[in-house]
Amino acid sequence: MRFRNPEFFLFLLFWIPMIFVYVRRERKFRPAVRFSDLSMIKKMPVSFFVRARHILLVLRLAGTGLLVVALARPQEGRTDEEVSTEGxxxxxxxxxxxxxxxxxxxxxxxxxxxxxxxxxxxxxxxxxxxxxxxxxxxxxxxxxxxxxxxxxxxxxxxxxxxxxxxxxxxxxxxxxxxxxxxxxxxxxxxxxxxxxxxxxxxxxxxxxxxxxxxxxxxxxxxxxxxxxxxxxxxxxxxxxxxxxxxxxxxxxxxxxxxxxxxxxxxxxxxxxxxxxxxxxxxxxxxxxxxxxxTEIKTKIYTSYEERFYPWLWAGFFVLLLELLLQNSRFRRIP
Incomplete structure (x- = not known):
């Protein structure tokens, strides 16, 4: 397999600001609902969804990464060898x-x-x-x-x-x-x-x-x-x-x-x-x-077929999943 446009992998550098913005936002986030006493709440166990809230970032990175791979156009080559001999x-x-x-x-x-x-x-x-x-x-x-x-x-x-x-x-x-x-x-x-x-x-x-x-x-x-x-x-x-x-x-x-x-x-x-x-x-x-x-002459021909469709659909699916979770299970109350 080869990538017809490998220069698109440079888009993965955008992961750096994405991660930076996410971390910065998490550190500055303050809940809008205030309680007079948090002692009872602190004793309650932390739910799985609270611990797994960072999965949204993982899904976003994975989705964009898959789309970048699709843009790089992965191609699968098939090699045909033509042998002519003068036996x-x-x-x-x-x-x-x-x-x-x-x-x-x-x-x-x-x-x-x-x-x-x-x-x-x-x-x-x-x-x-x-x-x-x-x-x-x-x-x-x-x-x-x-x-x-x-x-x-x-x-x-x-x-x-x-x-x-x-x-x-x-x-x-x-x-x-x-x-x-x-x-x-x-x-x-x-x-x-x-x-x-x-x-x-x-x-x-x-x-x-x-x-x-x-x-x-x-x-x-x-x-x-x-x-x-x-x-x-x-x-x-x-x-x-x-x-x-x-x-x-x-x-x-x-x-x-x-x-x-x-x-x-x-x-x-x-x-x-x-x-x-x-x-x-x-x-x-x-x-x-x-x-x-014996004189043997060999000619090698390689033809390539596009293989970006699975990566493209996988990227859209992962980003769609991230969007659905962000607005349902992992939705934040202002």
Whole structure:
């Protein structure tokens, strides 16, 4: 609440002469009716109305105070906020090939850690449309661009290894994600590609797909996950005598194609990141989050409504009450 004309509060200074005149009059007042002997009257108890006679002054001050507040025009404001955003459209491209089963991101495998890290990244974004593409020997859209992050979380939770996880088609995955972004009206179109291997499937070379994405105005951040050299990989082995299938951990060679990922990022004005463990993977997504910020413009409008009527009516009522009491219960006999 605000007061449109606060200068009217200066009228409250008139309370000073009002109080001064009242006190002076009370001290000079002498009763007009004289008695020869006041001893009997002095023994009588003082009535409540005699003690409460000063309430007239209180009512007068309160009434005039309420009228002054009404003159100051109290107003109640309502604020409307208009937010305009220039969000970023982001396609998350995730490798679900068999090599993502590697356990160098202990205690979970690479895919499980990547899924949780991606979810954390999504929760930090606001006003951005985000989609998901997964790929192995072929790629498909797991979730189109959406602002409903809770639905996207559910899709990510459902990501697992499939029957086409035996190979890695990076070029096809880039083309699939670019197809989702090509008609986007967003000012910034971004692709975040996470993989731990080399392109060994699909008919589209990764570099050719990156050049096409660049022509569409898409920036690609590439993330190479996993340690170099030998990494632990769970492998299912079948006992030839009992037929029982058991899981064993064997050391296999990591085949990450760093040079291709760097070239993809360079061609599209993106950046290549290397993540060798869970902590470094989280820091990579944090850096990307800082690099791709959404522009938010806020306009605030405030409209005010008059609220002086209750004060005005209350002031009139209090002054009317003071006038009625002055000429009835608290009337003085001359």
């Amino acid at each position: 970023v459209d982001i396609m998350l491209v995730l490798d679900i090939s068999e090599s993502m089963r590697a356990l160098d991101f202990k205690p979970a495998n690479r895919l499980a850690v990547a899924k949780e890290t991606i979810k954390e990244f999504i929760h930090k974004r606001q006003h951005d449309r985000i989609g998901m593409v997964v790929f192995g020997a072929r790629s498909f859209t797991k979730c189109p661009l959406t602002l409903d992050y809770s639905v996207l979380d559910q899709f990510i939770d459902g990501i697992t290894f499939t029957s086409f996880s035996y190979q890695t088609a990076i070029g096809t995955a880039i083309a699939t994600a670019a197809n989702r972004l090509k008609d986007s009206p967003a000012k910034s179109k971004v692709m975040i590609l996470l993989t731990d291997g080399a392109n060994n499937a699909g008919e589209i070379p990764p570099v050719s797909a990156a050049r096409a994405a660049h022509e569409l105005g898409i920036k690609i951040y590439t993330i190479g996950v996993g340690k170099e050299g030998q990494v632990p990989m769970p492998v299912q082995m079948k006992n030839p005598f009992t037929g029982e299938v058991v899981e064993q951990v064997q050391m296999v060679q990591s085949d990450l194609d760093v040079s291709t990922l760097e070239e993809i990022a360079t061609l599209t004005n993106g950046k290549f990141f290397r993540a060798r463990n869970e902590e470094s993977l989280k820091s990579v997504y944090d850096m990307i989050d800082k690099l791709e910020k």
